[in-house]
Amino acid sequence: MAKALIQMALDSLDFDQTIALAEQVAPYVDILEIGTPCIKYNGLEIVTALKTKFPNNLILVDLKTMDAGEYEATPFYEAGADICTVLGVSDKATMGGVIKAANANNAEAQIDLISVKDKKAVATEAAKNGAQIIGVHTGLDAQAAGQTPFADLKVIAGLNLGVRISVAGGLNKDTIQDTVRAGATIVVVGAAIYGAPSPAESAKELRALVDAA
């Protein structure tokens, strides 16, 4: 079985801090995620900058698109995004538009199940429609209310959809191995890395844990 990928969520608003953090963690992670607040604040320029500086990492742009899928996602793919996210609560046509833009750019689309009520139905339909990645995601606000992504991961992994499963929502060194063992093929980590005394050491430790899982 292929090893799970680690995705680092760059959730700062500051352009230079984002690049500096990416420099520290890039050797230990597979995917650099430009978080939603970061991409809204900095726009296309940060996609180009990260793609140029880190050619060995995949770049995920966490657009969380809600409408006008193809129109919104296309410039981000053209700027170098390997993966863009679209909300699973959006219209089927919106998700289809991002999938179309991804395919046109030899890239991938991720359907984010954040706040989706019927996660089974949306994940199944999205996989059937060509989405390459399903994102099981407990957002920062839901985490603050005590929620975790683990029960949802069990449900989505049990569907055996044949697509990659990304999991985000407060993952850390105590939960990351069980998350991989439960079926995550991409594990997303934000606060546990950027909030650590040494983000590089934290990313290195997580790399070892994921590779040993």
Ligand SMILES: O=C([C@H](O)CO)[C@H](O)[C@H](O)COP(=O)(O)O
């Ligand atoms: O996607 C995220 C959130 O919705 C803000 O955009 C986070 O990047 C994601 O949850 C990962 O961060 P942590 O939960 O802090 O690991």
